[in-house]
Amino acid sequence: MDARFLGIAELTETPSVAVVVDVMRAFTVAAWAFAQGAEKIVLAESQADALALKARHPGWAALKDGAAAPGFDMVNSPGLLRSADLGGRTVVQKTTAGTVGALAVKDAPLVLCASFVVADATARLLRARGSDSVTFVVTGEDGQAEEDLACAQYIARKTVEAGANAAEFLRRAADSRAAAELTSGVRRGSHPDDVALCLELDRFPFAMVATSEDALMVLRPCAVPPSPTDGAGPDLDAAADPDPGLDAAADASI
Known part of the structure; x- marks a missing residue:
């Protein structure tokens, strides 16, 4: 597989496959939102757009x-x-790096958003x-965020x-500037x-x-059964799978 690791500003053409990585914290949060029952996540261009979408759809969460x-x-x-109950709801997400990176490759035939x-x-x-060629979009710190690069790699x-063993990659992420800032409380809105x-x-x-759904960039979960060569893999039935129907929709989109 030909893998490229680029910052958002380095994207000069539309990739065939894009994996947009934001570990701390956009796409960790997105995964938790699905685990808490969210139906889908709309990636907003700006905070104003996020609030406008919520105003048009009062049941959505921003x-x-x-x-x-x-x-x-x-x-x-x-x-x-x-601890949030998002059962069946749509979440509108706007972040500094992750959502920006996803929107930057919105025309790619396949866009995945990822974290550890x-x-x-x-x-x-x-x-x-x-996939023979994959572009990993390293969203944080103008493409230099160590936690995002480690996860992408x-x-x-x-x-x-x-x-593949994840230990060294996780160590790099744990030692990153983002981790230090979250631990010290520099970043607001944290736990x-x-x-x-x-x-x-x-x-x-x-x-x-x-x-793309109705001119919006929409993120959905897609369950991926383990291949025969992967071993047992995660238990898809026991883990958080918000709605099996969403998997079919996501599969159809790719």
């Missing part, structure tokens, strides 16, 4: 980076989100697709080497457990596929 703000229901923290908590499922989906290796939750490998059995 989520942003940083401290709480009027009109927003949640902040971009897995530690805070894990869905790393194995993401690699298995890439492997099942037989791990998924790339896991795609071609099912038994003491955020770093640990962001480094929880393969917590969820689904990948996350983003597609």
Whole structure:
């Protein structure tokens, strides 16, 4: 597999397959939102757009980076989100890096959003697709975020080497600037457990596929059964799978 690792600003053409990585915290939060029952996540261009979407759809929940703000229901923290009841709801997400990266590759035929908590499922989906060329979008710190690069490199290796060891990649993420800032409380709208939750490998059995729906970029979970060569893999029935019907929709989109 030909893997490229690019920052958002380095994207000069539409890739055939894009994996957009934001470990701390956009796509860890997105996975937790699905685990808490969210039907889908709409990736918003701006906070104003997020609030406008919520105004048009009063039942939707809006989520942003940083401290709480009027009109927003949640902040971009897995530690805070894990107690939310999002059963059947649509979440509108706007973050500084993750959602920006996904929207930058919205025209790609296949867009996956990823973090460590869905790393194995993401690699298995890439492997099942037989993707020869994959662009990993490293969203944080202008493409230099160590936690995002480590996760992207791990998924790339896991795609071609099912038994790849994650220890060194997780160590790099744990030592990253983002982890230090979350631990020290520099980043607002956080929870003491955020770093640990962001480094929880393969917590969820689904990948996350983003597609265009009614002019919106929409993220949905897609369960990926283990291939015969993967071993037992995660228990898809026991783990958080919000709605099996969503898997068929996501599969149809790719």
